[in-house]
Amino acid sequence: MNALLAVETAQARLFALQAPLPYKEISIFELFGRYLSQDVIAKRSQPAAPLSAMDGYAIRFNDLPGPWRIVGEVAAGSVPPRALATGEAFRIFTGAMVPAGADTVVVQEDVAVDGSTLTLTGEGPGARGRHIRAAGGDFSTGDLLLEAGSLLTPGAIAAAIMGGAARVAVGSLPRVAILTTGDELVAPGAPPAPGQIPDSNGAMLAAMLAHQPARLGDICHIGDDRASMSQLIKDLARRHDVIVTVGGASVGDHDHVRGALADADGRLDFWKIAMRPGKPLIAGTVGDAVLLGLPGNPSSAFVTATLFLLPLLRHLAGARDPLPRIEYAPLGAPLGPGGARRDYLRARRVGGAIVPLDSQDSGQTMPLANADALLVREIDAAAAEVGAPAAYIAIA
Numbered sequence: 031m032n033a034l035l036a037v038e039t040a041q042a043r044l045f046a047l048q049a050p051l052p053y054k055e056i057s058i059f060e061l062f063g064r065y066l067s068q069d070v071i072a073k074r075s076q077p078a079a080p081l082s083a084m085d086g087y088a089i090r091f092n093d094l095p096g097p098w099r100i101v102g103e104v105a106a107g108s109v110p111p112r113a114l115a116t117g118e119a120f121r122i123f124t125g126a127m128v129p130a131g132a133d134t135v136v137v138q139e140d141v142a143v144d145g146s147t148l149t150l151t152g153e154g155p156g157a158r159g160r161h162i163r164a165a166g167g168d169f170s171t172g173d174l175l176l177e178a179g180s181l182l183t184p185g186a187i188a189a190a191i192m193g194g195a196a197r198v199a200v201g202s203l204p205r206v207a208i209l210t211t212g213d214e215l216v217a218p219g220a221p222p223a224p225g226q227i228p229d230s231n232g233a234m235l236a237a238m239l240a241h242q243p244a245r246l247g248d249i250c251h252i253g254d255d256r257a258s259m260s261q262l263i264k265d266l267a268r269r270h271d272v273i274v275t276v277g278g279a280s281v282g283d284h285d286h287v288r289g290a291l292a293d294a295d296g297r298l299d300f301w302k303i304a305m306r307p308g309k310p311l312i313a314g315t316v317g318d319a320v321l322l323g324l325p326g327n328p329s330s331a332f333v334t335a336t337l338f339l340l341p342l343l344r345h346l347a348g349a350r351d352p353l354p355r356i357e358y359a360p361l362g363a364p365l366g367p368g369g370a371r372r373d374y375l376r377a378r379r380v381g382g383a384i385v386p387l388d389s390q391d392s393g394q395t396m397p398l399a400n401a402d403a404l405l406v407r408e409i410d411a412a413a414a415e416v417g418a419p420a421a422y423i424a425i426a
């Protein structure tokens with residue numbers, strides 16, 4: 031029997047087919063969802079000077095319990111006119127620089143003002159330094175803020191900008207072509223003739239790419255004809271970084287993807303993975319493009335896209351950690367023993383537990399519509415009881 035590749039081995043071989051794409055500097059307003067090509071180092075400290083965290087009065091802690099003479103005012107964005115001396119207070123606002131000499135802020139709710147006299151009426155600050163954000167409390171000049179290969183989330187973008195970044199180098203987005211194959215397919219919404227079915231995989235894959243670091247290129251369909259498939263693959267390879275085909279990956283007389291890849295002067299790197307669903311996955315190259323041939327069954331296409339296509343796109347876009355995150359939850363239903371391939375069971379998280387769906391038929395779409403996780407069942411795993419920890423990948 032043809033030996034099946036372990037999922038991890040196949041993922042490593044897939045990433046080895048093409049290096050991450052060249053990086054470029056882009057505007058900070060385009061950073062979301064991109065991967066950093068270089069570390070982001072702080073060019074400034076934040077805060078650069080001690081700032082007030084509240085609206086109130088800057089004082090010396092040793093002068094408590096007051097009263098104080100109000101000698102000036104400082105708002106966010108301005109510089110205190112002078113230092114503060116014993117017995118003095120500065121009116122101060124949230125985000126404003128604390129005058130030299132002051133070490134504490136008393137909130138305005140705790141004081142009364144009569145002309146220029148300030149008296150304590152409430153509890154007052156319990157400790158020296160209260161309501162002051164120390165210089166460098168967020169980070170200091172020279173600190174490593176974000177590491178190369180990390181994802182630019184909204185929070186990471188905020189930190190990069192606060193650190194003084196104006197333009198940031200990120201990996202380029204791979205351009206992806208989706209090619210559905212099969213004589214039985216009709217375009218979504220078109221009435222199928224006897225023997226035909228709607229092409230659901232094309233739109234499903236396009237939707238899976240929507241939140242990934244990728245640009246969607248051509249979406250096309252071709253019948254089960256090796257010669258025209260090979261011509262189309264050649265053409266797509268010139269204009270895309272990744273070609274993802276779906277269907278025609280198996281051993282039938284009408285499964286032409288491997289043949290078409292060879293005819294397009296492509297190179298097959300691997301075929302067949304020890305996973306269920308998804309065994310007949312194909313990977314290779316055509317020129318500089320990577321071709322990933324997903325099996326046609328809807329669940330097989332979904333699972334292989336989750337484990338191979340999306341990680342490949344993240345790898346090409348510069349991710350340091352492109353693989354899906356494995357999480358754990360207790361089983362909500364008992365599981366029989368694992369088989370000869372690793373299972374990715376369509377499952378749902380219910381009240382903190384994870385439950386495989388009743389149907390695991392890879393030809394069905396409803397389990398995909400109902401699943402929000404893929405439960406990972408190792409090869410030859412022992413049967414497991416309710417409550418046993420189970421590994422899963424969140425898909426929604």
Ligand SMILES: Nc1nc2c(c(=O)[nH]1)N[C@H]1C(S)=C(S)[C@@H](COP(=O)(O)OP(=O)(O)OC[C@H]3O[C@@H](n4cnc5c(N)ncnc54)[C@H](O)[C@@H]3O)O[C@H]1N2
Binds near residue numbers: 280282
């Ligand atoms: N003798 C064997 N037969 C099969 C094997 C095997 O090892 N020996 N493997 C099976 C497995 S596992 C899978 S998975 C499928 C994969 O087959 P293909 O990738 O060649 O896919 P097709 O035969 O083209 O299609 C399979 C199934 O999916 C439907 N399909 C295809 N494309 C779409 C689409 N875009 N939208 C919706 N549905 C689609 C297609 O009509 C078929 O029903 O092979 C097994 N066979």
Ligand code: MOO
Binds near residue numbers: 306308325327330392
């Ligand atoms: O391994 Mo194929 O992917 O069911 O169903």
